Amino acid sequence: MGPVRVRVPAKVNLQLAVGPVRPDGFHELVTVFCSVGLHDDVTVTTSDETRVRTTGPEAHLVPAGADNLAARAAEALARRAGVSSGVDITIDKDIPVAGGMAGGSADAAAVLLACNEIWGLHWPAEELVPVAAEVGSDVAFGLLGGVAVGRGRGELLEPVGTTAEFAWAFAFADEGLSTPEVFRTCDRLREGVDVPQPEVAEDLLAALHDGDAAALAASLANDLQPAALALRPGLADVLAEGTRAGALAGIVSGSGPTCAFLCPAEAVAAVVGAALAGLPGVRRTRTARGPAGSPQLAPVNP
Ligand SMILES: C[C@@](CO)(OP(=O)(O)O)[C@H](O)COP(=O)(O)OP(=O)(O)OC[C@H]1O[C@@H](n2ccc(N)nc2=O)[C@H](O)[C@@H]1O
Numbered sequence: 478m479g480p481v482r483v484r485v486p487a488k489v490n491l492q493l494a495v496g497p498v499r500p501d502g503f504h505e506l507v508t509v510f511c512s513v514g515l516h517d518d519v520t521v522t523t524s525d526e527t528r529v530r531t532t533g534p535e536a537h538l539v540p541a542g543a544d545n546l547a548a549r550a551a552e553a554l555a556r557r558a559g560v561s562s563g564v565d566i567t568i569d570k571d572i573p574v575a576g577g578m579a580g581g582s583a584d585a586a587a588v589l590l591a592c593n594e595i596w597g598l599h600w601p602a603e604e605l606v607p608v609a610a611e612v613g614s615d616v617a618f619g620l621l622g623g624v625a626v627g628r629g630r631g632e633l634l635e636p637v638g639t640t641a642e643f644a645w646a647f648a649f650a651d652e653g654l655s656t657p658e659v660f661r662t663c664d665r666l667r668e669g670v671d672v673p674q675p676e677v678a679e680d681l682l683a684a685l686h687d688g689d690a691a692a693l694a695a696s697l698a699n700d701l702q703p704a705a706l707a708l709r710p711g712l713a714d715v716l717a718e719g720t721r722a723g724a725l726a727g728i729v730s731g732s733g734p735t736c737a738f739l740c741p742a743e744a745v746a747a748v749v750g751a752a753l754a755g756l757p758g759v760r761r762t763r764t765a766r767g768p769a770g771s772p773q774l775a776p777v778n779p
C-alpha cells in the first residue's frame with residue numbers, strides 16, 4: 478500500500494485534576510481533553526527500517542531517532558502485531574513542541590492509525606489503546622480527538638459527545654516546559670497537603686453540553702497551573718493580558734507553557750491573539766476553534 482497521511486489535532490485540558498502519586502510514580506488524573514484546530518500532518522510509508530524526519534520551524538527541537546514518540550509508536554505496534562518491517566515517517570509540525578498541547582502524542586497516535594492501515598492489520602480502535610498507553614499517557618486520546626474524559630494516568634477514556642464549538646486564542650512560549658518537571662513541582666508545592674482523589678467537574682460537562690462559553694470559562698481548571706507559573710512566572714502576565722483583551726478566561730494548557738484563552742467569538746480571539754503577540758516570553762500567537770474533530774487519515778495521491 479502507498480503512503481498515508483494523518484492530520485492530527487492538538488489538545489487542551491479543560492479540566493486537569495491531579496490526584497495522589499500512584500505506586501508506579503504516575504499521578505492519578507481526571508481530565509477533560511478537548512482537541513483544538515492546530516494540527517500536525519504525519520505521512521507514513523512502508524520501509525525496511527523505521528526512520529523519522531520532522532519539518533517546520535520547530536523541527537530542530539524534535540528528536541530524529543528512536544526517541545521520537547512517533548517512531549516509538551511504530552515500534553510498539555510492530556512488536557505487538559509481529560510485523561518485522563518498519564515505516565518512514567515525516568512529521569510536518571505545527572503543534573508547539575513541549576507546549577502542553579500533546580503534539581508528540583498526537584504524532585504517535587497518527588502513526589498507530591497509519592500503520593494499522595498500511596500493514597493491513599485492521600485492528601479496532603480499542604486494540605490500539607494499550608499500544609498507545611505504552612507509548613505515553615496522552616497518546617490514547619490522540620487516537621480519538623473530539624472531547625473525552627481521561628482517568629487513570631489519562632489513558633482510560635470516555636468520549637463526550639458534543640456539537641458545541643468555541644473560539645480560542647493561544648500564546649506559544651519562547652521555550653517549552655518539561656512535563657516530568659512540572660509534575661515534580663506540583664508535588665513540591667503540595668507537600669504536606671492531603672491530596673484528594675480527583676473527580677470530574679459536572680458543571681464543566683454541562684457547560685460543554687449547552688455550548689455555554691461563559692459557563693465553560695468559569696469551570697476551566699488546571700491543577701498543574703500553579704507549578705507551571707512557579708517555573709515560568711511571566712505566564713501570569715500573559716494570562717492577565719489575555720483576559721484584559723477580552724477573553725472569558727485564560728488557562729495554562731496541560732503542563733504548559735502554552736496559554737489557552739477561551740473567547741466569546743472568533744473576532745475576539747483575533748483581538749486577544751494580537752494583544753498577546755510581542756509580550757515578553759511569547760513567541761507566537763494563534764487562534765483556533767475547538768473541540769476539533771478526530772484524526773483524519775487519507776491516502777497520499779502520487
Ligand atoms: C500533563 C498532560 C495532561 O494531558 O499533558 P501535557 O501537558 O504533557 O501535554 C499529561 O498528563 C502528560 O502526558 P504525557 O506527556 O503523555 O506523559 P507521559 O509521557 O506518559 O509521562 C511523562 C511524565 O509525566 C509524569 N506524569 C504523566 C502522567 C501522569 N498521569 N502522571 C505523571 O506523573 C511522569 O513524571 C511521567 O514520567
Ligand SMILES: Nc1ncnc2c1ncn2[C@@H]1O[C@H](COP(=O)(O)OP(=O)(O)O)[C@@H](O)[C@H]1O
Nearest residue numbers: 545546547574575576577578579580581582584
Ligand atoms: N514527535 C514529537 N513531537 C514533539 N516532541 C517530541 C516528539 N517525539 C518526542 N518528543 C519529545 O517530547 C517532548 C514533549 O513533547 P510534546 O508532546 O511536544 O509536548 P507536551 O508533552 O508538553 O505536550 C519534547 O520536548 C521532545 O523532546
